[in-house]
Amino acid sequence: MTRTHHLHPFTALTAAVGAAVVTTAAASWPLSAAVAVAAAILAVRGGVAGRVLSAAAVILVPLCLSLLVLHGLFFPEGHTVLAEWGPARVTAEGLEFALELGTRTTACVLVFLLFSFTVSVPDLLSALAARRIPPQFGFVLASTLTLLPAVAGRLDRIRQAQEARGMVVRGGLLSRMGTLRLQMVPLVLALMDDAGSRAQALDARGFGNAGPRTSYRDVADSTAQRRFRAAALVLTAAAVVARLVVSWPAGVTR
Amino acid sequence: MTAATRTALRASIGSFTFHGENRPALGSAALSVTPGALTAVLGGSGSGKSTLGKLLAGWLRAGHSGEFRGSLELDGTRLEFQGAPDDPRLNPAEWSRRVAYVPQDAAAMLSTVRATVAEELAFGLENRATPRAAMLRAVERTAARVGLSGLLDRDPATLSGGELRRLAVGCAVIAEPDILILDEPLASLDGAGAAQIEALIRGLCGAGTGVVLLSQAADRLAGEATHWTVLVGGVVTAEGTPAQLAGSAELERSGVLVPVVGGRGGEPDTGDRETGVLEGGAQKTGAQKDGVAAPGPGAGTHGAVAPVMAGLELNGVSFCYGGDSRRRVGPQPVLVLQNVNLTVRPGEIVAVTGANGTGKSTLLRHFNGLLRPAAGEVRVCGRNITGVPVGTVAASVGLLFQHPRDQLFERTVLRETLFGLRELFGKAGAEGKARAALAAVGLSAAAETVHPAELPSSQQRLLALATVLAREPAVLALDEPTVGLDRTGLEHLGRAVKAAAARGTAVVMVTHDLAYARATAHRILQLDAGNLREI
Ligand SMILES: Nc1ncnc2c1ncn2[C@@H]1O[C@H](COP(=O)(O)OP(=O)(O)OP(=O)(O)O)[C@@H](O)[C@H]1O
Numbered sequence: 138m139t140r141t142h143h144l145h146p147f148t149a150l151t152a153a154v155g156a157a158v159v160t161t162a163a164a165s166w167p168l169s170a171a172v173a174v175a176a177a178i179l180a181v182r183g184g185v186a187g188r189v190l191s192a193a194a195v196i197l198v199p200l201c202l203s204l205l206v207l208h209g210l211f212f213p214e215g216h217t218v219l220a221e222w223g224p225a226r227v228t229a230e231g232l233e234f235a236l237e238l239g240t241r242t243t244a245c246v247l248v249f250l251l252f253s254f255t256v257s258v259p260d261l262l263s264a265l266a267a268r269r270i271p272p273q274f275g276f277v278l279a280s281t282l283t284l285l286p287a288v289a290g291r292l293d294r295i296r297q298a299q300e301a302r303g304m305v306v307r308g309g310l311l312s313r314m315g316t317l318r319l320q321m322v323p324l325v326l327a328l329m330d331d332a333g334s335r336a337q338a339l340d341a342r343g344f345g346n347a348g349p350r351t352s353y354r355d356v357a358d359s360t361a362q363r364r365f366r367a368a369a370l371v372l373t374a375a376a377v378v379a380r381l382v383v384s385w386p387a388g389v390t391r
Numbered sequence: 392m393t394a395a396t397r398t399a400l401r402a403s404i405g406s407f408t409f410h411g412e413n414r415p416a417l418g419s420a421a422l423s424v425t426p427g428a429l430t431a432v433l434g435g436s437g438s439g440k441s442t443l444g445k446l447l448a449g450w451l452r453a454g455h456s457g458e459f460r461g462s463l464e465l466d467g468t469r470l471e472f473q474g475a476p477d478d479p480r481l482n483p484a485e486w487s488r489r490v491a492y493v494p495q496d497a498a499a500m501l502s503t504v505r506a507t508v509a510e511e512l513a514f515g516l517e518n519r520a521t522p523r524a525a526m527l528r529a530v531e532r533t534a535a536r537v538g539l540s541g542l543l544d545r546d547p548a549t550l551s552g553g554e555l556r557r558l559a560v561g562c563a564v565i566a567e568p569d570i571l572i573l574d575e576p577l578a579s580l581d582g583a584g585a586a587q588i589e590a591l592i593r594g595l596c597g598a599g600t601g602v603v604l605l606s607q608a609a610d611r612l613a614g615e616a617t618h619w620t621v622l623v624g625g626v627v628t629a630e631g632t633p634a635q636l637a638g639s640a641e642l643e644r645s646g647v648l649v650p651v652v653g654g655r656g657g658e659p660d661t662g663d664r665e666t667g668v669l670e671g672g673a674q675k676t677g678a679q680k681d682g683v684a685a686p687g688p689g690a691g692t693h694g695a696v697a698p699v700m701a702g703l704e705l706n707g708v709s710f711c712y713g714g715d716s717r718r719r720v721g722p723q724p725v726l727v728l729q730n731v732n733l734t735v736r737p738g739e740i741v742a743v744t745g746a747n748g749t750g751k752s753t754l755l756r757h758f759n760g761l762l763r764p765a766a767g768e769v770r771v772c773g774r775n776i777t778g779v780p781v782g783t784v785a786a787s788v789g790l791l792f793q794h795p796r797d798q799l800f801e802r803t804v805l806r807e808t809l810f811g812l813r814e815l816f817g818k819a820g821a822e823g824k825a826r827a828a829l830a831a832v833g834l835s836a837a838a839e840t841v842h843p844a845e846l847p848s849s850q851q852r853l854l855a856l857a858t859v860l861a862r863e864p865a866v867l868a869l870d871e872p873t874v875g876l877d878r879t880g881l882e883h884l885g886r887a888v889k890a891a892a893a894r895g896t897a898v899v900m901v902t903h904d905l906a907y908a909r910a911t912a913h914r915i916l917q918l919d920a921g922n923l924r925e926i
């Protein structure tokens with residue numbers, strides 16, 4: 138039950154938010170690229186590279202392609218024209234802008250995917266509970282984060298019941314999609330039934346209590362982690378302020 | 392016991408009707424729970440025991456879940472309900488702090504948002520702001536009392552049936568309620584587990600807790616009660632001491648399983664494996680009366696008269712959970728089956744027994760391919776099923792799951808039974824087969840109108856059995872088919888198994904009830920440390 142080798146969920150969260158905010162504020166593609174690479178390396182070391190990268194690909198590939206088309210070809214402020222086809226002009230400025238936006242988005246997406254695939258949901262909930270966040274909020278968060286696995290588990294049990302009674306599922310995607318049709322109504326009914334009985338059990342176990350509560354799970358924290366979080370917050374705030382100062386020179390000089 | 396003179400909980404029920412129903416689930420019934428005493432509510436299938444338990448415990452609330460007329464009195468505070476909108480409202484958190492309930496379906500007790508058994512046990516304490524140090528002690532102590540000490544770090548979703556029951560009881564006991572209502576608490580438990588829970592109940596009574604036992608069997612535990620209440624169709628038909636009611640016509644009529652030979656009231660040999668011996672005894676006589684008792688072990692040769700090929704054959708099957716897990720950190724893989732060999736001939740009935748969590752359900756799931764062996768092979772009717780889809784194997788293998796709610800998914804009882812039958816018997820034949828199977832388990836009346844989830848738990852098991860029987864498989868695998876069944880249910884089951892075996896079906900049935908196994912099966916095997924051996 139020693140989880141000291143884990144980061145405190147707030148430390149990971151602070152780091153993720155900090156990295157995303159600083160990257161956005163700095164708006165410099167080398168920094169964005171560095172953050173993205175760092176996130177990828179951490180994902181590999183954490184053993185979640187496969188899931189992080191495939192989820193990132195699903196989000197980023199269409200996004201980056203559209204950025205390229207939109208800004209690479211049609212960038213009104215572009216002067217250095219590299220190529221031209223009718224209304225479409227490839228400008229150096231446009232390409233740079235696309236690169237800038239693309240790396241920034243990539244960095245943010247990777248950082249948040251890394252966080253969500255490595256954070257321990259029970260740890261996060263118990264840390265939230267310790268901060269007197271209302272447990273109902275914690276429950277909603279927990280249910281949301283565990284909803285997909287729960288639905289998948291239910292679906293799996295229904296499929297097993299149907300297979301045990303002669304429904305043939307072969308490996309192929311088409312076969313699976315075909316049988317999914319038979320599972321939808323049972324799934325909805327079962328989930329509704331589950332929700333009803335779970336509400337009774339939660340009530341009976343004092344979940345609706347208004348008073349304070351405690352947490353069984355001990356989430357390890359340390360002075361070093363607390364200092365890191367404080368420093369990261371200060372740095373993030375500084376980055377935001379610096380960005381504001383740079384963006385509105387007129388307001389500052391007046 | 393001087394404490395026993397005070398009443399802690401008194402319920403007087405005029406009627407309770409679920410929303411959307413026109414017939415009350417509970418009619419006139421009254422129950423008093425005394426501190427430090429064990430009270431048993433006995434009733435057959437669908438008699439309203441679970442509804443009564445949930446009503447007493449605040450799981451079913453007046454106005455919220457149904458219309459309630461009557462009164463509840465807890466420690467002198469009396470709440471009157473008229474079925475009117477201005478009825479008093481029961482605060483479930485407050486009420487359940489005093490009155491705890493363990494549902495018949497143990498899984499329904501779980502929060503589902505806790506990652507380990509230890510945290511699940513602590514959930515109720517967390518919500519009541521118990522200091523962490525006290526929680527740690529309570530979890531450890533409760534785990535030892537219910538036999539979960541070795542499983543504290545496990546994910547509750549991966550527990551076996553018996554382990555889950557222990558967890559549900561533990562979750563209720565840990566909060567130290569004044570009154571504890573247990574719905575079939577010994578269901579699915581092995582001998583040691585049953586003895587442990589019985590000892591726990593005795594200890595709680597000794598410490599002043601009022602315990603209510605809801606049961607379809609007047610078994611050893613019920614025999615220790617100071618008071619029996621007999622429920623039939625939601626109405627109390629008799630009450631009194633066990634001595635007054637044992638052998639009474641009311642008890643006989645209620646469908647409750649009744650022991651035939653002694654054994655009530657504290658047998659010394661609590662470590663005995665045969666917890667269900669009394670139920671089994673009753674089944675044996677009941678079955679013999681109807682002429683359906685299975686032949687003794689000697690009749691096992693009957694199937695060997697003709698040199699037929701085995702219905703089911705397992706050769707060197709090994710299996711472990713978590714073997715193909717891609718997670719780098721996590722629990723070590725558990726080796727559940729080790730080089731298991733098993734041959735079941737057509738017409739043979741084999742019983743499999745073994746402690747909770749030894750892998751009996753795991754074994755049965757190999758028969759139709761829901762689980763695939765890590766090593767070894769499974770042959771059904773002489774054919775190796777490696778690589779054959781489950782749905783194809785299912786034409787020859789019928790599997791009754793341990794939890795009926797894992798088996799049932801349709802909207803009505805008839806549709807449930809019909810699922811997958813057309814492929815076997817054609818459009819014309821299917822409905823006939825379905826109706827015949829429903830009739831065989833006594834569920835004809837419910838066919839078109841009733842939703843499977845609304846059936847009482849024992850009838851859910853019978854419906855699940857009907858869905859399997861209707862397919863007339865060559866191999867019938869039954870995971871704890873007797874659990875929760877009353878006398879009529881057991882008679883239906885006994886007849887169905889006998890008839891299937893007579894048709895040449897190879898039957899494998901998992902049960903903790905050794906007496907039932909002896910009365911029904913030709914051979915009894917024990918699963919222990921991954922191996923099967925004859926006993
Ligand atoms: N999905 C799973 N992942 C990991 N372990 C599991 C999983 N399912 C079951 N187990 C464990 O494997 C062992 C065998 O489980 P199984 O359900 O086969 O036991 P059983 O003999 O049927 O017990 P019972 O008498 O309580 O029903 C148990 O220790 C159980 O906790």
Ligand SMILES: [Mg+2]
Pocket residue numbers: 551552553751752753793870
């Ligand atoms: Mg089992």
